[in-house]
Amino acid sequence: MKLLTHNHLRSNVRTATTGYPLIITPTEIRVTDTEYNDKFVKHVMQNVNWPVLVQAASQCGITTLPPTIPPDLTSDTSFLQALHHVLVNVNVVSGVLKCPDTGREFSIRDGICDFMLDEEECENVKI
Numbered sequence: 523m524k525l526l527t528h529n530h531l532r533s534n535v536r537t538a539t540t541g542y543p544l545i546i547t548p549t550e551i552r553v554t555d556t557e558y559n560d561k562f563v564k565h566v567m568q569n570v571n572w573p574v575l576v577q578a579a580s581q582c583g584i585t586t587l588p589p590t591i592p593p594d595l596t597s598d599t600s601f602l603q604a605l606h607h608v609l610v611n612v613n614v615v616s617g618v619l620k621c622p623d624t625g626r627e628f629s630i631r632d633g634i635c636d637f638m639l640d641e642e643e644c645e646n647v648k649i
Contacts, residue, residue, distance in 0.1 A: 525578050525609055525614075526609040529571055533624065535623075535626050536644060537643075538623040541621050542574075546581040546614060551613065551615065560599075563609070564602070579608050
């Protein structure tokens with residue numbers, strides 16, 4: 523699971539207030555090397571919740587992100603490359619995502635999070 527993906531995930535447990543952001547407890551992290559894409563990073567940055575990304579990176583042992591976004595990020599190439607690395611190259615292979623509201627844990631195996639809910643955790647839906 524990439525940290526870019528994590529930034530948009532939430533718990534859908536019926537009793538969760540917001541279910542966001544999920545807390546990461548990684549047991550295995552794999553860092554890959556992908557080609558830097560300036561256009562991609564600038565586009566994706568518009569949809570990233572920065573404080574959540576900084577927290578997730580920290581939970582994965584990465585403390586190099588600044589607490590706030592530099593004022594002119596489009597011209598700071600070193601910042602954009604570091605951001606690309608954290609968003610795309612850092613992969614949580616195994617571990618747990620935990621709902622901040624309910625404490626419900628969702629396992630991560632082979633980079634895939636299992637969000638399958640038990641029946642009692644789901645909303646009552648009438649068709």
